Amino acid sequence: MKKIKLVVCDDELVQRKFLGVLLERFFKERMIPVEISYYGSGEEFLENKEQDLNLTDLFLLDIFMPNLNGIELAREIKERNAPGKIIFITGGNDYVTEAFELKAFSYIQKPVEYEKFSKVLSHALETVEKVKYMEVMVDREPERIYLEDVEYVETMGRRLLIHLHEDDMETYMSMKAFMDQHGKDDFLQISRYIAVSKDCIQRITGRSLFLQDGTELSISEKYLATARKEHTEYLHTKKMASV
The missing domain is CATH 2.40.50.1020 (LytTr DNA-binding domain)
Incomplete structure (x- = not known):
């Protein structure tokens, strides 16, 4: 399988590190090569000219972020025609309708449990593999x-x-x-x-x-x-x- 390119955007450093641990475990268990980029805000992500949206397979976005929240960031990603799958990670149900309208791949509730997290990622990777x-x-x-x-x-x-x-x-x-x-x-x-x-x-x-x-x-x-x-x-x- 090709190297998976993944973006994590969450304003909380502790949460980014926690997701990093889960991701490292997930990809190591499956022996899948991965390249992960971490961002503390939507603005930081969009301002990074080296981050090519079209080469990203999965976006893990926290919804509740100051200024540019995860929903707004997802809209920007969609407007730029990025083909990657979007997975929202959130502590509430406030934006379920918006996530559905944006055709997000999935919506994971905090605190993130590894079993649910790994199932969602596995399904997402299946769709990525089908697109050659x-x-x-x-x-x-x-x-x-x-x-x-x-x-x-x-x-x-x-x-x-x-x-x-x-x-x-x-x-x-x-x-x-x-x-x-x-x-x-x-x-x-x-x-x-x-x-x-x-x-x-x-x-x-x-x-x-x-x-x-x-x-x-x-x-x-x-x-x-x-x-x-x-x-x-x-x-x-x-x-x-x-x-």
Whole structure:
């Protein structure tokens, strides 16, 4: 599993340390790599330019904080289109309706008990795992690219050109590294230089592969038999899943 990136925002130092102990226990027991950032206020979190909202998987937010409370902070996170799950931690029921309206993943009451805490985190991580993504450097900045948005990738020298539904991106990565890390289940390699999202393939005719948008790509002779076989198996699996 990829390293989980998690943010804890609570104005009470004692509570932040307590949550840190619970989180360390949880991730250590499951041997899941994690990177945790701690903040004492919503303002401190939003002012930290190094904290990329789009790369954060889970937000643990205290609701009752001075100035910018947890609900207001969550609204700001949502307005910035951050995909991470929000878990509120609070000592009261005052904001249950607001938490529901914000589509928060969960709402944990203080004092936080480890059993309930671990169950909520486990369910949250299940949803995170279902969303497949890759983290790459683009123009020296980290970017999270969701694999469902990728149509195909191709190598150009040492660069990997990532063709998305709406845009293209470039990063430094070999085709082997891409397939080993991200492509084995969801991508079909059709040449030494090109791998295509199985979900974006419309059909294979001869040595031509057509994407859903009509783009035609050429399959090299070396990969032709495997490409046809994997495409047929994928269509069969998809058909069975829809029954």
